[in-house]
Amino acid sequence: MKNMEITLNNGVKMPPIGYGVFRMTDPDECEQAVVNAIQSGYRLIDTAAAYGNEEAVGRAIRRCGVKREDLFVTTKLWITDTSYEGAKRGFERSMKKLGLDYLDLYLIHQPYNDLYGAWRALEELHLAGRIRAIGVDNFTSDRLSDFIFWNKVKPAVNMVECNPFFQREPERAYMEQHDILMQAWSPLAAGQTGLFENETLLSIADSHHKSAAQVALRWLTQRGIVPVVKSANLQRMKQNLDIFDFTLTDDEMSMISKLDTGHTCFAPRNDGPSMDEFLKKSLLYKL
Ligand SMILES: NC(=O)c1ccc[n+]([C@@H]2O[C@H](COP(=O)([O-])OP(=O)(O)OC[C@H]3O[C@@H](n4cnc5c(N)ncnc54)[C@H](OP(=O)(O)O)[C@@H]3O)[C@@H](O)[C@H]2O)c1
Numbered sequence: 001m002k003n004m005e006i007t008l009n010n011g012v013k014m015p016p017i018g019y020g021v022f023r024m025t026d027p028d029e030c031e032q033a034v035v036n037a038i039q040s041g042y043r044l045i046d047t048a049a050a051y052g053n054e055e056a057v058g059r060a061i062r063r064c065g066v067k068r069e070d071l072f073v074t075t076k077l078w079i080t081d082t083s084y085e086g087a088k089r090g091f092e093r094s095m096k097k098l099g100l101d102y103l104d105l106y107l108i109h110q111p112y113n114d115l116y117g118a119w120r121a122l123e124e125l126h127l128a129g130r131i132r133a134i135g136v137d138n139f140t141s142d143r144l145s146d147f148i149f150w151n152k153v154k155p156a157v158n159m160v161e162c163n164p165f166f167q168r169e170p171e172r173a174y175m176e177q178h179d180i181l182m183q184a185w186s187p188l189a190a191g192q193t194g195l196f197e198n199e200t201l202l203s204i205a206d207s208h209h210k211s212a213a214q215v216a217l218r219w220l221t222q223r224g225i226v227p228v229v230k231s232a233n234l235q236r237m238k239q240n241l242d243i244f245d246f247t248l249t250d251d252e253m254s255m256i257s258k259l260d261t262g263h264t265c266f267a268p269r270n271d272g273p274s275m276d277e278f279l280k281k282s283l284l285y286k287l
Contacts, residue, residue: 001043004244005056006226008156009179012133015072016221017241018228020185027056033232034060038071040238044176047098048076048109049090050285054097057118062099073098074105076137077122079282080169082113087121091130093287107137107159112279115147121154133157135181141174148178159183162225164201164216165193167260172223187227188213189265199268200255208246211239218243219256 005013019042024030030053034045047057054075061071075098080268081090091106106125122134135157136147147275148154158175162168162184175182189195201212208215217240220227231237248256269278 001041001244006224008133008181009154010133010156012156014105014157014181014226015042015044016226017217017243018042018046018072018074018183018226019237020046020228020230021057021186022051022230023052024230024232027053029232030056033061033237035064036110036234037237038064038066039223040234041241042237043049043070044072044074044226044228046074046105048078049081049094049287050076050078050109052286054094055099057165058098058100064237068100072104073100074107075103075105076109077118078089078200078285078287079110079112079279080285081287082108082110082115082118084114084117086114086126087118090287091121091125095130102132104131104261105133105135105157106131107157109137110282111139111143112282116150119147119151119153123151126153134245135159141171143179144174144178154178155180157181157183159185161186161266162220162221162227163187163189163265163277164195164198164256164259165189165261165265166263168258169257169260172225172261177225182225184225184227186265187220187229188216190230193265198259200259204248204252204255208248210246212242213240214243215248215252215256218248218272219253222248222253 004016019037075094077090115190124129126134133156135155137159196212203214203216205212
């Protein structure tokens with residue numbers, strides 16, 4: 001996988017696919033899943049302060065048998081810590097839980113609260129060598145534009161929902177134009193909206209002797225996007241990594257492009273009342 005690494009805008013190399021641990025709330029299961037993932041070949045591990053499993057991830061990193069410098073670890077700053085002082089505090093708390101002395105990628109998890117104060121803190125931690133790359137998460141292009149315009153250090157990454165049903169091609173192109181890597185969360189739409197039974201994906205999968213999940217993940221990597229995928233099952237974990245020995249044709253890419261619905265597979269938060277609810281819930285996380 002080393003020869004397939006992606007180079008971020010600050011020269012740091014990132015593996016072409018990651019393993020994510022959202023909703024893995026049982027500490028023992030999470031720890032074992034991360035050990036299995038690393039031993040299966042994943043090198044990018046994606047967690048977040050809000051997932052409540054950084055300690056389990058840290059334990060897995062220590063016992064997986066792969067050297068720290070061969071792993072790429074991402075965690076994320078939660079909304080309630082998104083300010084200058086909050087980011088410094090949130091970063092140290094995450095590092096303590098993970099048991100790490102440096103981080104590969106630190107993302108502002110949601111585009112809310114004092115983003116600019118938080119970014120100053122991330123810039124300082126980056127310059128001090130504590131974080132190799134800093135980035136953002138869930139930023140739409142208008143927010144990203146504003147952020148690029150007023151800051152000195154450009155985000156290396158923007159992580160957003162992306163899968164065959166929500167493709168975000170104009171946003172991907174905008175990130176490419178600004179040399180910001182797009183990472184995809186829920187690359188399999190979290191198993192919702194019938195992705196694994198989709199006829200288009202299954203017919204393409206058949207002709208490559210692959211699964212619908214592998215076709216969806218391969219389609220992302222062929223667009224220059226780094227998917228972060230979750231599976232608690234060892235066979236599916238391995239299957240999701242086995243996507244680099246085939247190539248989708250232009251016709252197949254264009255068949256998949258027709259599956260786009262143009263909207264999220266999850267509950268949207270694009271009005272006042274849904275944001276009010278989301279922000280209220282953001283206070284309840286035990287960090
Ligand atoms: N930054 C953010 O705001 C944000 C938001 C959401 C997620 N994320 C990150 O993205 C990661 C992945 O997203 P996600 O967990 O929402 O969903 P996902 O990776 O799109 O899908 C996971 C679901 O698909 C199933 N699955 C996985 N591989 C499969 C396969 N080959 N065949 C059939 N089923 C398969 C899994 O079940 P099994 O476990 O039973 O295999 C699970 O139910 C998260 O863990 C997290 O790290 C980030």
